[in-house]
Amino acid sequence: MLCPVCKTRKCNAVRLDENLEALRCASCGGHWISRPHYSAWLKGHGDPLPEKPLSAVQLDVQDIVAAKLCPGCRKILLKFRVGHGLDFSLDRCPGCGGVWFDRNEWEALRQKNLHDEIHRxxxxxxxxxxxxxxxxxxxxxxxxxxxxxECYERAKEIREWLRGQPQRQAILAFLADDDPYAV
Ligand SMILES: [Zn+2]
Ligand SMILES: [Zn+2]
Structure with a gap:
């Protein structure tokens, strides 16, 4: 299989996890995981692991924004933002369901324990x-x-404090009134 980024480089078979086979491009460091391989691995993986905080992720992800073609069926891969604090997209084939991970994307998902929820x-x-x-x-x-x-941070603190006050509406009315002591 040719790398969808480098286009002329062949990918090599690697094992990303116990029972999870993938293809890796030695040149750009990207990975391709086919849908059958991912599904089979997921079945034996058990319950999803609890998501880790973002501070646990310490990788330089190289999200390649250029359009890519599926190395199998040649369809244009669709981009899906990951979110959850991870600022990159995954490329998925609408035909065969295979997924391309640019360099360190798989590793970042794994560090955050989202690697077992990629289908979601x-x-x-x-x-x-x-x-x-x-x-x-x-x-x-x-x-x-x-x-x-500075003002915004202060306003957020006050807002948080207000949320816990049973007299919230009365406090807001007091604050909004130019002269709350006028009779
Ligand atoms: Zn490559
Ligand atoms: Zn495909």
Whole structure:
């Protein structure tokens, strides 16, 4: 099989985990996992491992954004954002279900214990959640710019404190009133 990134380099068979066969390009360091191989490995893997925090991931991922063709059926691979703090996309073939991982993408997913949930990344629910996360991050940057970071951080602290107050509405009315002592 030829590497979908380097195009002329042949990939070699490797073992990514016990009972998980893949193909690896020695030149760019990417991996290809076919759907039958992943499904068979997943069946013997048991329950999904608990997701680890982002701080556990210490890899330089090289997400290659250029379009790639499936090395098997030549269809254009579709991109799926991973989310959960991992800022890269996986390339999946809509024909045969094989997945291409650019250099260190598989390793990053593995460090975060998401390597046993890759099949879920391509589902509508997962992608909806990724869009929600990305929208929230965008709004976070927007508020930071508008209010200034120091003010925004303070406002977030107050907001968090307010959430736990049973008299929340009364406090908000008091704050919003220009002169709460006027009679
Ligand atoms: Zn390559
Ligand atoms: Zn394919």
């Amino acid at each position: 990344i391509f589902c509508t629910d997962w992608q909806r959640q990724v869009r929600r996360e990305e929208m929230a991050a965008q709004l976070d940057r927007l508020y930071g710019n508008r209010l200034g970071m």
